[in-house]
Amino acid sequence: MNIHVAERSTAPMSPHQSSRPEAGQPVTRNADAHHELSIRVRDLNLWYGQSQALKNINIDVYQKNITALIGPSGCGKSTFLRCLNRMNDLIPNVRLEGLVEMDGLDVNAAKMDEVALRRRVGMVFQKPNPFPKSIYDNVVYAPRMHDLVSRKADQDELVEKALRDAGLWEEVKDKLQQPGTSLSGGQQQRLCIARAIAVQPDVILMDEPTSALDPISTATIEDLMDKLKQQFTIITVTHNMQQAARVADYTAFFHLGEIIEYNDTRTMFANPATKKAEDYITGRYG
Template sequence: MMTDMSMSDIAAHQRADHSHDGDPRIRAENVSVFYGNKKAIDDVSIDIDQDNVTAFIGPSGCGKSTFLRTLNRMNDTIASARVEGRITLDGEDIYSSGMDVVQLRARVGMVFQKPNPFPKSIFDNVAYGPRIHGLATSKSELEGIVERSLKRAGLWDEVKDRLADSGTALSGGQQQRLCIARAIAVDPEVILMDEPCSALDPIATAKIEELIHELRGRYAIVIVTHNMQQAARVSQRTAFFHLGHLVEYGDTSAIFTNPTETRTKDYITGRYG
């Protein structure tokens, strides 16, 4: 029934419908990234769709996080960074002069390696984005968004009686799920995760991985990970980066069991990296 859906829900449904018509959610074409004169990413082209979790793997310093950051223009914050090539979100060039970067980062949310909740209450952490983007017209609507986001992030039952407590008082794993709740509160289309479990213990890591499974299909998800077992567990598509190049991209099972490139095979079997 229409009455149960907010405007943001309707918009999200329309976007979701669009994403299943065979077009990728994000398309990168011939993307190179420079820091000053140093080329960190060299001519990378990749399609990212909504139905699969995509993992970026590769040794440290291979460019996977740098490339991830091009997908919501986080590299804009680095003065020496320059991006060449074309990246589109739903067919729209995200580096065009008309692109509102604040709006873009709501549509393409980011979860960082180290949980970074705001020094505010749990409630205000999640309510922050919907407030600044005007997604709620009343207090009760805002409360509904916060509750729904915390439920989707698998955190509601643990925090529902302490929403006024500081987000920074939670455990590391809870903080990371709070950051995921904060990202999904603005109805994003894409969630980028930059090694979201590297600072977490195995139990918290398992919860985040479970959460990624649950969110799959609702959002296009890209995860950078050093942990190949994790990539194998959570993703359906895997991209292997090496020295700024995208060496191989395909179904996760094929990449891990039958890679076509020697460099991929050497990395997967532990010969380097």
């Protein structure tokens, strides 16, 4: 499989980047002096009961960039994503060790307000899941819950801005009171993105956001992601290698619960440092 990396600006290489590692040693980036850190993860391990799903995860995620998580099904990508907003807390018998920091704050600290955390870390799921409410109420629901807006004029302004930022306003501005579920699949996913950004999070997590969409809707979401990274840090899970090459500034390759390689996307796809990453990217397995 030939992977084409679209012409786009990419972050400079870290001065600490290694070439071919020793066998079994993951390749990761150190903090890049040209980009500010958004999320810092150190020695992260997670178990579902007795089964270990994440093993010694170390990664720095940079502000206002798109980071793609790639790897075979069941390798820990979505589990890692849920560590960033503590959604794994909702799963019985989960045990976690290690550090997840966001802007210097320990995400897993006992004093961390989980509701406030999930305001800062929005999430868009694989299958569009609008609330059983109007388009308008889908967008304004969370800002109301967090007491971000109260006056009707402010709510109207917020809804329009979020829908514009999600590239949906022109398509729905005359039917805001219709159910969100009445929209097409691609429109529903953009509504979910509008809902996520309405509370102005710092980070947006996307778990295979286009896997259930047609190619045209997929292209629309990808273009939208490229615009949204001007405002937000985006971390996305994808099984589509061409998509990772098109949209991501950085890419992390997961395998059996470990990060095998993490680099700027152009370098990883053009010259992967590990044989496992090369085999996966080129379609030899996965």
